[in-house]
Amino acid sequence: MDRRQEYEALLRALEETPPALEYTVQRSLARRRRRRWGMRLGIPAASLAGVFTAFVVLVNTSMPFAMACSGVPGLRELMAAVALSPSLKAAVEHDYAQYIGQSQTDNGITLRLEYLILDQGQISFFMEVEGPYESYLVKAKCLDGAGKELQGGLGISSVSFAGDTLANAVSLVADDSFQFPEEMRMECRVEGQRQTDGIAPEAAPGTGSADGEEPEATFVFTFPMDTQSLNDCRSLPVGDWVEVDGQRLRFGLDSYPTHGRLTVEEHPDNTARLAGMDFYLEDETGRRYEDNPAGSVGAIGNRRMCDTTYFSDPAHLTLYITRLEWLDQGRERVTVDLETGAVEGVLPERVSVYARRVGAKGGEVAFLAPNPPESSETNIVLYQVAQEVRWKDVSGAEQTAWSHSSRSGGEIWPGTPCPEGYFAEIWNLEDCPDTVEIDLHFSRRNMLEQPIAVTLQ
The missing domain is CATH 2.60.40 (Immunoglobulin-like)
Structure with a gap:
């Protein structure tokens, strides 16, 4: 019997409540699952029967208490993983953590899918990776149990984190139209990397990819989902x-x-x-x-x-x-000439633009913006100036650059220093004309x- 089966067996045993207390427990559980504004879970404790009832309800409705009773390891690690999020910490303390406890190994990397925390608006997966790397990038795709891709307002984040530490690796955020399946299939691809030089260690014989790329591992987990709490929401x-x-x-x-x-x-x-x-x-x-x-x-x-x-x-x-x-x-965008650096339109206050050609078809645009007041020498808080950069190619089709990088101090590019007290938001463009349009993220910041x-x- 594995860890999950032991856990479920304990809960089944505890569900067999004495007949005299059956109605009380059912009522308490119903109130626990259907909270609304102004309602509280009230359990009498003035008598021995009240104390016993409180114990039964606690085991059946509290994940931490039930996990401790069943001997399932890892609760301490889960609490450490959610320590920086008061909301997730409270969710764990109030029975919203579902234990999965599945583990797979591929290409010398072991991925453990330990827990999920679910409500109608978000699902967070907690994973642990073990292998020859110092850090890992987890990329996930979620489907239903039959392998059909989930549709409707679902966003999946790929996260890099240190191995051998339980971490919230993937969060999915759904809109009101999304329906969680009763069973989920999650396909994960894990890439390993050395933190020191960005180079993966040599793979074991026969484990490298044919095209010479860094070796990676793939995993498929299928698990049931406890959807009882999906209607739990309090609204103003x-x-x-x-x-x-x-x-x-x-x-x-x-x-x-x-x-x-x-x-x-x-x-x-x-x-x-x-x-x-x-x-x-x-x-x-x-x-x-x-x-x-x-x-x-x-x-x-x-x-x-x-x-x-x-x-x-x-x-x-x-x-x-x-x-x-x-x-x-009227201040949503500006036009920038990569050859001259000329700007048509109104930039946000205290923001300036550097631009240059790179080769025959490439270019770079750098926005210089002041560090915000909350920044310090050791903690530079950056914000976004431009939303996107657009241009038309030789065929007339519109092209868009979405990615950019930011830096504070040093050089924007060789021979162009970043002024003290400012940071640079740098957009790298490929196969673009002399003039590009830039949609701004804001025109004023208060x-x-x-x-x-x-x-x-």
Whole structure:
């Protein structure tokens, strides 16, 4: 019997509740799975029967307690893996971690899929890799149990992390239309790399790829999914319009067990589009819920990620906005000449452009922008200036460059230093004409000395 079978056998045994307590346990479990605003799981403890009932309910509804009782190892490692995310830590503590415990080895690399944490808005996988490399890149594709690709609002992140340490390797974020299957098939490709020089160690005889690329390993995991918690969400409806930095916005909040989503709607008469926002939430006790939590994407459409309020169930909640980025009408893009560096259009304040030709058909465009106030000598906080670079090739087809790199200090390119207090956002272009169009991410960026407060509840 493997670890998962032992765990499930224990839970089945514990589900056999004494008849006198059966209705109490069922009621408690139902309330646990169907939380709504203002509801609490109440278990009487004034008598021996109450204490026994509390024990049975705890085992059946608490993953940490049940795992400890069953002797399944690894809970300490899972808690360490979610330590930087208050939302995921709370989800584990409240029975939202599903143990998988599958392991496979290929090409000298062992990949262990240990846990997943699931709700309707997000699924996080926790993995561990062992092998001859110092770090690993995990690329995953998720399908249903029959091997059919999942459709509808699903994003998969490929993450590099150190081996032999349980880590949140892949997070999937779904929109409201996505349906999680009862059984999932996950296909993973793992690439290993030395951290020191970026070169993979020599593969064992017969394990290298035929085309000379670095050896890699492939894995396929199939596992059932506990979808009982998919309806667990607490929502604050979108409120009235409020004026924020000269524009009108309104806000709502959805709190899932693993994360929160702040909905931001913009008034159609606004003269600028909201391009970015830093914020936090605060309840009546002074507890803060930060934006952009660890292990999550920053935003999806008009919804911005934050720590969840699902388990704390605050009576009052206030939104505090600390930074705003706006894209004003008529200032959405600029045109840059790679030969002369001339710019047509209006750049954001304190932002300048360097441009140059590279060879006959290539080019580079560098945006110089000031380091934000929160930066320090050891921690440079960078932000995005351009959204994309576009041009038309000789056939008239539109081409787009999406990737870029950023650096602070040193040289932008040979002979062109990066000024002190600034960073450079560098776009590398291939097979492009002399003139390119650049869509800006923002036209003005406001760091607020005093946060703007908006009451949500």
